[in-house]
Amino acid sequence: MSSKTMNLVQSINSTLDYMMGKDDSIVLLGEDIGIDGGVFRVTEGLQKKYGAERVMDMPLVELGIVGMAIGMSVSGLRAVPEIQFQDFIFTAFDQLVNQAAKIRYRSGAQYNVPMVLRTPYGGGIRGGLYHSQSGEAYFAHTAGLTVVSPSNPYDAKGLLIKCLRMNDPVIFLEPKRLYRSQKVDVPDEEYEIPIGKASLVHEGDNFTFITYGSMVPTVMNTVSKNNLDADVIDLRTLLPYDGETILNSVRKTGKVIIVHEAPRTLGMGSEISAFISERAIDYLLGPILRVTGPDIPFPYRLEDYYMPNEMRILKAVNKLQQYR
Amino acid sequence: MDEKEKLIEAYRAMVLSRTLDKKIVMSQRQGRVGFYTPTMGQEATQIGVSMALKDEDLIFEYYRDVPLMLHRGVQPAAIIDQIMGNSSDSEKGRQMPSHYSAKEHNFMSVQSPVATNLPLAVGAAYSLKYRKKDGLVLTTFGDGSTSTPDFHAAMNLAADFDLPVVFLCENNKWAISFPVEKQTRAEIWKKAEGYGMRGVKVDGNDLLEMYKTAKEELERVRKDGKPVLIEAVSYRMGPHSTSDDPSKYRSDDVKEGSDKDPLVIAERKLKMLNYIDDGIIEGIKKDAKENIDRIFDEREKIPPPTPETMFQDIYEKSNWIIDEEKGEIL
Numbered sequence: 001m002s003s004k005t006m007n008l009v010q011s012i013n014s015t016l017d018y019m020m021g022k023d024d025s026i027v028l029l030g031e032d033i034g035i036d037g038g039v040f041r042v043t044e045g046l047q048k049k050y051g052a053e054r055v056m057d058m059p060l061v062e063l064g065i066v067g068m069a070i071g072m073s074v075s076g077l078r079a080v081p082e083i084q085f086q087d088f089i090f091t092a093f094d095q096l097v098n099q100a101a102k103i104r105y106r107s108g109a110q111y112n113v114p115m116v117l118r119t120p121y122g123g124g125i126r127g128g129l130y131h132s133q134s135g136e137a138y139f140a141h142t143a144g145l146t147v148v149s150p151s152n153p154y155d156a157k158g159l160l161i162k163c164l165r166m167n168d169p170v171i172f173l174e175p176k177r178l179y180r181s182q183k184v185d186v187p188d189e190e191y192e193i194p195i196g197k198a199s200l201v202h203e204g205d206n207f208t209f210i211t212y213g214s215m216v217p218t219v220m221n222t223v224s225k226n227n228l229d230a231d232v233i234d235l236r237t238l239l240p241y242d243g244e245t246i247l248n249s250v251r252k253t254g255k256v257i258i259v260h261e262a263p264r265t266l267g268m269g270s271e272i273s274a275f276i277s278e279r280a281i282d283y284l285l286g287p288i289l290r291v292t293g294p295d296i297p298f299p300y301r302l303e304d305y306y307m308p309n310e311m312r313i314l315k316a317v318n319k320l321q322q323y324r
Numbered sequence: 325m326d327e328k329e330k331l332i333e334a335y336r337a338m339v340l341s342r343t344l345d346k347k348i349v350m351s352q353r354q355g356r357v358g359f360y361t362p363t364m365g366q367e368a369t370q371i372g373v374s375m376a377l378k379d380e381d382l383i384f385e386y387y388r389d390v391p392l393m394l395h396r397g398v399q400p401a402a403i404i405d406q407i408m409g410n411s412s413d414s415e416k417g418r419q420m421p422s423h424y425s426a427k428e429h430n431f432m433s434v435q436s437p438v439a440t441n442l443p444l445a446v447g448a449a450y451s452l453k454y455r456k457k458d459g460l461v462l463t464t465f466g467d468g469s470t471s472t473p474d475f476h477a478a479m480n481l482a483a484d485f486d487l488p489v490v491f492l493c494e495n496n497k498w499a500i501s502f503p504v505e506k507q508t509r510a511e512i513w514k515k516a517e518g519y520g521m522r523g524v525k526v527d528g529n530d531l532l533e534m535y536k537t538a539k540e541e542l543e544r545v546r547k548d549g550k551p552v553l554i555e556a557v558s559y560r561m562g563p564h565s566t567s568d569d570p571s572k573y574r575s576d577d578v579k580e581g582s583d584k585d586p587l588v589i590a591e592r593k594l595k596m597l598n599y600i601d602d603g604i605i606e607g608i609k610k611d612a613k614e615n616i617d618r619i620f621d622e623r624e625k626i627p628p629p630t631p632e633t634m635f636q637d638i639y640e641k642s643n644w645i646i647d648e649e650k651g652e653i654l
Contacts, residue, residue: 027454053454059484064443064477071447074432075382076455079447091473098437099444107425107433108415109637143638143646167640196643240643 003185008178011153011186012042012118015160016080018190020050026164027072029056029065030082039084040120040179066092066117070100070169073115078164086121086173087130093138100169101144113169116160121149122214122261123293124177124307128300134213134262134293139171140239140271146195147238149173151216153184155236158193166195173238175214182217198242200249204229207317208249210272211259212238215308219259222310228317238268243275250276254285255320259308264292286323289316328599334375334531335590335600336608337395338367342587343612344390344400345562347620348407348421352566356624357407361422362562365529365578367391368586369494369556372534373462376542380459382452384432384445387422388494389464398426401619410626416636417629422565439469442478442491449487453549460488460545468499470512482551483521489551490542494528496560501573513555521551528556531590558586 006014020026028043034057037044047055058065062083069079083089089096096117104112123132139147146168150156156174163170201216202209202223207230211219216234223230231249235241250256256276258269269290276288291308299306325333345364351357363370370392377383377396385392390403402414406424409417415425415433425433432448435441445463452459469475470493482489493512497504504512516523522544526537534556541552559578563570570577578584594600600608635642635650 027450059480061477061480063473064446064481067440067443067474067477068447068450068481071384071444071449072451072454073447074444075448075451077451094437094440094474095443098435099440102435103433104639105637106415106419106423106435107427108413108418110414110425110427111433112640146639240645243644 001187001189003187005183006153006186007180007183008150008153008156008174009040009042009180011156012160012174013044013046015157016043017046017049019161019164020046020054023078023164025076025078026080027054027056027077028080028082029058029069031058031060031065031084033057033082038082040176042118042174043082062088062092063095066095067099069115069117070095070103070113073113074103074111078114080116080118080164083117083119085127085131086119086135087133089119089135096139096145096169097142101142104168105144112167114167116163116170116172118172118174120174120176120179122175122177123298123303124214126300126303129297132298132303134260136173136238136262137267140268144169145239146170147173148195148236149175149213149238150236151175151178151213151234152182153186155193155199157186158191159236161190162192162195165192173213177214178217193236196237196240196242198245199234199236200231200245201234202230202232204231206230206253206255207320208253208256209233209259210235210246210256212236212268214261215259218308218310219313222313225310226314241268241272246272246276247280250280251283254283255323256284256288257291257313257316257320258288259291259313261293261307263295264290265295267292286320289320291316330375331531331594332599334371334395334535335594337371337391338531338587338590339608340400340612340616341367341391341394343609343616344394344403347616349562349566351620357421359421359566360407361387361565363388363390364580365559365561365586366494366496368531368534368590369528369558370464371395372531373490373492373538373554375535376538377462378459380457382430382432382448382459382461384441384448384461384463385434386438386441386464386466387434387436388466392464393424393426393429393431396429398424398429398431400616401623402426404620404623405626408623408626409628410623411629412623412626413629416633418634439465439472439474441465442469442474443481445489446478446482446487449482449489450485453487460490460542462490462492464492464494466499467493467495467497467504467507467512468502469493470515471507479516479519479521479553483519486550488545488549490545491551491553493553493555495555495557498560498564498574500564500568511555513553516553521553523553523555525555525557528558529584529586529589530593531586532593559584561585
């Protein structure tokens with residue numbers, strides 16, 4: 001089986017290319033995605049190959065990009081809008097929550113929105129308040145949306161192919177800190193990764209780490225460096241998240257640490273923690289701990305203090321080690 | 325169909341719509357309907373434009389477009405089913421009254437947040453252009469919508485990409501309690517120029533004027549593929565909704581049957597053309613009343629949707645979270 005070594009940017013780029021070649025209803029639209037190839041170069045070369053009608057350089061208006069993409073998607077196309085930074089999505093929030101997410105339901109399934117909105121999110125690139133936010137909880141709180149976030153080039157391909165064949169709106173969150181940080185083998189042949197299925201990226205008996213996106217490598221490094229006997233669950237899909245994989249692990253280890261970059265209050269960790277306590281409280285040997293970004297705006301100069309890191313994860317590990 | 329038949333049919337749809345409107349408002353007062361946004365006063369605007377539409381055209385309408393829907397062939401029964409939210413409603417009773425969907429006539433599903441349908445219309449026009457399909461996209465909205473960012477975004481994008489979109493501003497002078505004079509300093513139709521788009525203003529109370537303008541403008545859009553903003557000035561003769569009391573904020577009422585009523589204007593003009601006479605008018609009104617009364621009584625008996633339908637159509641395929649919640653509730 002042939003494969004190529006590639007980073008996250010290359011994986012998403014080549015997957016978009018592959019899918020556009022197969023399906024001419026796929027149209028990309030966003031700011032600077034055409035001639036410039038996108039500010040992170042994720043769409044590099046695609047306009048040259050498929051033309052400006054399929055890779056549309058858009059005026060500077062997020063709500064217009066998303067609104068137009070929804071209109072395209074209810075009328076026979078499969079729009080793939082890019083929001084340059086997830087931080088800029090909020091003027092389009094109304095379109096996502098009140099249009100995209102509700103069209104199938106409110107029309108009695110007469111209409112649906114096969115749209116994949118791609119956007120880089122998260123910190124770690126010295127982006128300050130407006131180029132670093134992790135807003136996944138806003139979207140995961142909205143029935144009708146599907147929210148995914150790959151943590152590596154292999155998953156990115158399989159998830160993106162799957163999303164580009166779905167008939168409902170997807171928020172495809174790309175952890176920008178990982179865009180060029182890792183290269184892995186990505187098979188040339190196509191494959192899908194199912195929605196709502198987490199990946200058990202490390203196995204062990206004493207701890208359950210639940211994480212996703214940019215924090216997966218951070219948790220994995222901490223686990224291997226410190227020889228932690230732990231399950232590491234990469235959620236991959238945030239809505240609907242994989243409850244079964246979580247429970248199977250929790251029942252085995254009894255000790256749970258949830259790690260994400262987004263602020264703690266009402267983040268994904270809150271939901272997962274509540275879910276576990278409703279279904280597996282008898283298996284818990286200690287409190288469910290969360291290692292997350294603090295409940296503050298994302299600081300520029302001091303971002304290293306903001307991001308969850310090995311030291312903070314080990315603090316949680318040590319705390320849980322006091323229990324039995 | 326010749327012009328005479330076309331105009332008589334349009335008048336018939338105006339009467340049907342007015343009759344249905346009054347029936348629903350009255351039923352709301354009687355406690356038989358939960359809520360409604362009357363369309364009285366906007367019949368000529370909508371039907372004048374509808375007369376210039378073709379079957380393949382797509383429509384991204386708002387919540388006050390019953391006349392347009394009826395003229396285009398949506399059955400009064402379908403409107404009543406939606407108002408009732410019954411099990412025959414194509415939306416399965418999920419939306420509050422006045423938020424219709426009718427895909428078989430290319431009507432998009434209606435949302436509450438105003439003007440959010442406009443960027444969608446632009447996207448749909450892009451689909452038509454991309455697929456080299458015939459047809460245009462009509463999108464409708466009130467005067468209040470012209471203050472929104474969605475209006476600005478959609479106008480700018482439609483002009484920018486040369487897309488066949490007809491922006492029909494149904495200026496009925498009032499956004500609930502807020503008058504159009506306060507909504508904007510500028511004339512609405514003139515805003516088009518700022519986007520590099522054609523803009524026109526027309527008397528939306530006058531069916532013949534409306535039809536003439538719509539015909540010209542829509543033909544132009546079909547020919548050159550570029551958008552237009554049509555400001556049709558009419559008057560919201562009823563309240564914003566059945567929950568609204570206009571006497572709190574306005575006294576300049578246009579009474580039904582007065583010489584500003586679009587139905588009265590249409591009757592006068594069609595009589596002058598010798599297309600109709602008092603006998604025909606009376607017959608059309610009587611038919612409409614009998615039909616609507618009969619259909620309303622019929623549809624009122626239809627039971628509500630079954631509870632499990634509320635958990636359907638969130639996604640193409642449900643997920644375990646929704647399934648579990650359904651199990652807890654039902």
